[in-house]
Amino acid sequence: MRILSTFIGIFLSFTILASTNEYKLDNGLRLIVNEDHRAPVVVSQVWYQAGSIDEVNGKTGVAHVLEHMMFKGTKTSKPGEFSEIIARSGGRENAFTGTDYTCYFQTMEKSNLELSFKMESDRMQNLVITEEEFEKEIKVVMEERRWRTEDKPEGMLNETFNALAFKAHPYSRPIVGWMNDLESMTYEDALEWYQNWYAPNNAIIVVSGDVSPQEVFQLAQKYFGSIPQKKLPHRKPQLEPSQKGTIRAELKAQGRLPMIQMGYKVPLLNKDPMKTNTEAYALEVLAGVLSGTSTSRIQKKLIQSGKALSAYANYPMLSRGDVGTFEFVVTLNQGSDPADIEQIIKQEIQSIAKEGVTQEELNRVKANVIAGDVYEKDSMFYQAMIIGQLETMGYPYEMKDGYIANIEKITSDNVKKAAQTFFSEEGLTIVHLVPESADK
């Protein structure tokens, strides 16, 4: 992302949409329109199925660098002109890159949707990447990496964790790229990326807001319909070999408080909607029972006891790469022992593996999922985002419709079984951040 927050994680829950229409153009471009007529506003998002997962060693970070270069002009527009035009229309725009996708978006007064399509279709096919603009922008990206990762303890911790938990799988590499890869990247690398992946048959447009789906479809045909398809590079599976023992590491970083990030490799949601997904939904509920509210098990044991300042469990549930880790990230209080924290987390999992969870815990998780689903409808952007993420990760977006019903079906026994099955020492990766303080 070019400014503000980036690298948006996979959201844990998604929502049922009131009215959603799907179209496909002859060149393979897909369009999904979600109607929301509460305000005269439209969100337009162009998603490319190209993220850091598609990168190769030595060129890490190129997906994100290209995202930056997409604002640097086309055959008929100057660098920065895209942003100027959107700003003059009253719109807000930006972009973000994830492991599985790159997304460009504008939020605008509804009558400006055509402007968005006109400009997005231009940079889908006519981008110009000059060496001069690239050399300036790559420095910006290096500053972004310094700010986001090098100087942030939690950023370094997460990067180290991923690099250890995965070896063969591209999720081992940081989305922003290794610094040395950025240093040696050239404008030709960015160009190659653009030529490989930026094509209508590798893109999905998601529009959410006060629009008529049929009119949006006509606009899409007008602006994107004539863009030729491309033959996309073959994607290798790059599966992670199974882990045979705990991976443990230490990392030094500036600060006073220790942190730990620990995670277990777990199955994610199956991409085939016909398959049963009990395990994935049970893991989702397990994450809720462990740290969904301020009275969850981890919160009671770690926060209420004063042993930690923050602690959460996260189950990613969805990813294009079919792997993920059920993670715990804890910032310890002064005087707490990381080994003690690790033990407490393991005991909580073991206790659920033995006894299951209480009806009260289950009901609470479900009540929050159901209410959360309603609350999310208050954001047009979020609704579009869920559709775009699902689709670029390879899930049919309709799978969101089954989310609540599937969560509601989960029983204590399902959660117990998940806790028994997926949390072995063999599949554990744990990184302990050791604080170093310069001034004391």
Add this chain to the structure above:
Amino acid sequence: MKFIFLLIGLISTFIAHAKIDIDFWTTDNGVRVYFVESHELPIVDININFDAGAARDPVGKSGLANLTNYLMLLGAGQYNENQISNLFSDIGSTLGGGIDHDHAKLNIRTLSKKDALNQTIETFKLVISEPRFDQETFEREKKSTISFLEQSMTQPDSLGTNAFKKALFGNHPYAFPEQGIVENIQKLDRKDLVSFYNEYYSAQNASIVIVGDVNKTEVKKIVAQLTQNLPKKNHPSIPAVDTISAQEVMISNPAQQAHLFYGMPSMVRLDEDFYPLYVGNYILGGGGFVSRLTGEVREKNGLVYSVYSYFMPMHQKGPFQIGLQTKKEQIDDAFKLVKEVVSDFIKNGPTEKELNDAKLNLIGGFPLRLDSNKKISEYLSMMAIYNYPIDYLETFTKNINNVTVNEVKEAFQRRMDMSKFSTVIVGKN
């Protein structure tokens, strides 16, 4: 050019759509109520704001407002922290709080169906009017806050933010971090929280914002329930900010990037120069990719990922702040560029085209500010805290549209004096 005229034509048609109907009244005991009825989603948002922010921290007790507000979420009436939390989360309601220098807030979001709404309001009433401040919970949160602050004082952004406030505000309450300072927090005890609560969580100080799926009759009942037990108390205004001489503060830090903070105390809320300064700042450093600062420092020279400027109007003069981060070897170059850009802007003002573009964005983007219940309730809270005229949102676009190049230039020249700007750099070699 054709393009710009087209857009101007559109603006007048959509401002009408963005209008929201705000119902405003004051209760018998002095609570101001702002209500927007909206039945499209089965959600109710309630924010209650008090003049109980960090600027009310007594001398030597910096951090009291923050801990008081936070502890209010952790136990009330007959319920301990777990019971309170579960009463909300069992029905999917979310409780939150928070403070800045000028106010403290408590907020909830709930489904609008009767049983959820009733249980939420009953519990929320206890949070507001019968907080327990349990000794054990207090001791834990005191310790955690101290740990958190000690950690943050190793991080360049927190170090710089705190030093910058100190440089701008000297001994004024705005000089101290909202979350307090370690030496003061160490000395706080439970009684301090109780007396701060009794003093500042009062009816005259309170405003309530309600947005969502309820009608006015229900809202009147909710407001009565939530606020009838609040005491009546008045407080003097927060003291004015004295102009102090420019400070230069260099803080060493091992991080790779140096962080710059640069500016001076500037605007109050409802400042007579608000519109020219606000529009001017959009052009200078507030308008993201199209601002002059981003154009020069990032786009043309690749020196930063982020460079910004903003005005933070407060009850008294809040900061005008410019900030950036860049690798240490480049900090002098980046700072020099910033000074050139600011100096030129103050001297020459914006161009007609820049002003026109700024207006197109600020006016054309107005509907985006109010496109969700959450955003509407945040805007209303801001209006409530600072007692804005009720037609503020309706007149906003007109006021922006009236700003001229000369007004911007004149306001910046009169209000912004670079010789009075303080500088904080964290991590300079």
